[in-house]
Amino acid sequence: MIDTDSDTALISVVEDMQADNQLGNSAHRTDSYQEYRANQPRSPTGGRGTGSGNKESSPLLGPKHDHDHHEHYWNSFPDDPRFEELVRQAEDAIENNVFPQRIYQGSSGSYFVKNVEHKIIGVFKPKDEEPYGQLNPKWTKWMHKLCCPCCFGRSCLVPNQGYLSEAGASLVDQKLQLNIVPKTKVVRLASETFNYSAIDRAKARTKKNIYAKVPSVGRRFNRIGLPPKVGSFQQFVVGYKDADFWLRRFDNEALPESTAKKFQLLFERLVVLDYIIRNTDRGNDNWLIKYETASAAAVTPETESTRDDGDWSIVSNPEISIAAIDNGLAFPFKHPDEWRAYPYHWAWLPQAKVPFSTDTQEQILPLLSDMNFVQDMCDDLYDLFKHDKGFDRHTFERQMSVMRGQILNLTQALKDGRSPVQLVQMPVVTVERSRMRQDTDIFTQSFSHRAPFFSWC
Numbered sequence: 025m026i027d028t029d030s031d032t033a034l035i036s037v038v039e040d041m042q043a044d045n046q047l048g049n050s051a052h053r054t055d056s057y058q059e060y061r062a063n064q065p066r067s068p069t070g071g072r073g074t075g076s077g078n079k080e081s082s083p084l085l086g087p088k089h090d091h092d093h094h095e096h097y098w099n100s101f102p103d104d105p106r107f108e109e110l111v112r113q114a115e116d117a118i119e120n121n122v123f124p125q126r127i128y129q130g131s132s133g134s135y136f137v138k139n140v141e142h143k144i145i146g147v148f149k150p151k152d153e154e155p156y157g158q159l160n161p162k163w164t165k166w167m168h169k170l171c172c173p174c175c176f177g178r179s180c181l182v183p184n185q186g187y188l189s190e191a192g193a194s195l196v197d198q199k200l201q202l203n204i205v206p207k208t209k210v211v212r213l214a215s216e217t218f219n220y221s222a223i224d225r226a227k228a229r230t231k232k233n234i235y236a237k238v239p240s241v242g243r244r245f246n247r248i249g250l251p252p253k254v255g256s257f258q259q260f261v262v263g264y265k266d267a268d269f270w271l272r273r274f275d276n277e278a279l280p281e282s283t284a285k286k287f288q289l290l291f292e293r294l295v296v297l298d299y300i301i302r303n304t305d306r307g308n309d310n311w312l313i314k315y316e317t318a319s320a321a322a323v324t325p326e327t328e329s330t331r332d333d334g335d336w337s338i339v340s341n342p343e344i345s346i347a348a349i350d351n352g353l354a355f356p357f358k359h360p361d362e363w364r365a366y367p368y369h370w371a372w373l374p375q376a377k378v379p380f381s382t383d384t385q386e387q388i389l390p391l392l393s394d395m396n397f398v399q400d401m402c403d404d405l406y407d408l409f410k411h412d413k414g415f416d417r418h419t420f421e422r423q424m425s426v427m428r429g430q431i432l433n434l435t436q437a438l439k440d441g442r443s444p445v446q447l448v449q450m451p452v453v454t455v456e457r458s459r460m461r462q463d464t465d466i467f468t469q470s471f472s473h474r475a476p477f478f479s480w481c
């Protein structure tokens with residue numbers, strides 16, 4: 025397969041060289057530009073550390089060299105050094121042949137990313153391996169798209185932008201200080217364990233051979249090795265289990281009062297997040313709960329399994345936290361159709377019948393009632409979404425119209441002291457910005473005459 029592709033690969037390599045040389049020229053524009061680059065983190069496939077000694081055993085992940093600086097620009101998070109360090113650890117690990125590992129249970133290509141000690145530190149979901157991405161490793165999804173193109177995917181979502189939805193959810197979480205979404209940002213990584221086309225692999229091999237045989241020519245390549253993939257990188261949270269697991273336990277054994285109160289607050293944050301971003305995929309497997317008894321907090325991960333089976337309800341101050349993961353199916357550009365509703369599964373939980381707490385009202389209302397805050401959030405999402413090659417301004421405005429409508433309903437529900445169940449029963453609304461001038465503050469509300477897509481039974 026690779027042999028058949030080698031001619032095409034060679035042609036592509038020559039084309040790449042031409043492009044790389046152009047890029048190389050432009051990359052040497054000014055001194056300040058070079059200085060800026062010099063301070064940026066390493067490329068997804070290159071790095072310091074001991075990686076250079078491993079080149080032989082990692083044939084497709086090429087050596088770092090001077091010409092790869094345009095890739096440094098990615099994976100740079102000056103305002104979040106901790107996250108940058110996390111990504112750096114992932115790059116180091118890949119450089120040292122500790123590759124991301126596919127999560128087999130998922131419907132798309134998602135990967136556990138490790139550090140050099142083989143500890144899982146993140147979850148990477150490349151754009152082109154999303155359920156309907158061109159390199160999705162699950163052939164059933166591919167067949168689905170091929171045989172049933174009219175109804176594949178969720179028609180209310182922008183296709184193949186799940187990674188942006190993941191990062192967008194984290195952005196909204198941070199803006200509102202909900203702190204329930206593990207930090208997620210758009211990152212570029214390359215790894216042999218990712219799903220690449222045969223031609224990409226052949227190209228990488230050809231470049232590597234040229235580099236080995238004629239280094240003077242090889243050095244002119246902008247990048248040697250597999251191309252980095254753009255995707256969402258989410259911090260891995262330790263000690264959590266699927267919400268389903270703990271919810272079943274809580275059904276049988278009531279939580280201590282203070283823990284139940286904390287859990288209610290966290291639950292309300294999940295509702296706020298999901299409602300604003302109009303998440304269409306919040307099953308109880310897509311959020312996690314960590315439940316730790318006070319005495320267990322000091323227990324090492326090795327003894328964790330024994331603890332989980334112990335009698336957790338008798339300890340006085342158990343700690344509880346939640347993590348909202350798998351946010352790739354949110355930010356629809358229209359409300360889901362009636363016949364194909366995507367309910368918020370948390371609405372069936374007993375916690376959803378309790379009116380929003382004063383704490384949540386006080387935290388969220390001042391922010392959402394401020395038009396400037398909401399506009400700021402839309403602007404930040406624009407800055408994030410606009411980098412996708414399929415970005416369309418009009419579709420983005422529609423996404424924001426849905427989100428503003430959700431915010432309007434949520435604000436009203438919080439003001440009225442309603443419960444999450446009552447919130448999801450409100451008629452959906454979109455709030456459109458004036459079509460005449462996108463930079464105006466004139467908004468039009470339109471309420472749906474349809475019955476709400478969720479009803480309590």
Ligand SMILES: Nc1ncnc2c1ncn2[C@@H]1O[C@H](COP(=O)(O)OP(=O)(O)OP(=O)(O)O)[C@@H](O)[C@H]1O
Pocket residue numbers: 127129130131132133134147206258259260261262264266309310349350
């Ligand atoms: N940030 C995280 N921290 C800890 N565990 C995580 C994290 N993200 C995902 N996981 C674990 O990996 C599993 C799969 O993750 P996720 O649901 O995001 O992937 P997916 O490929 O979208 O799967 P699916 O399509 O089945 O929903 C989760 O059920 C969870 O156990």
Ligand SMILES: [Mg+2]
Pocket residue numbers: 309310350
């Ligand atoms: Mg999932």
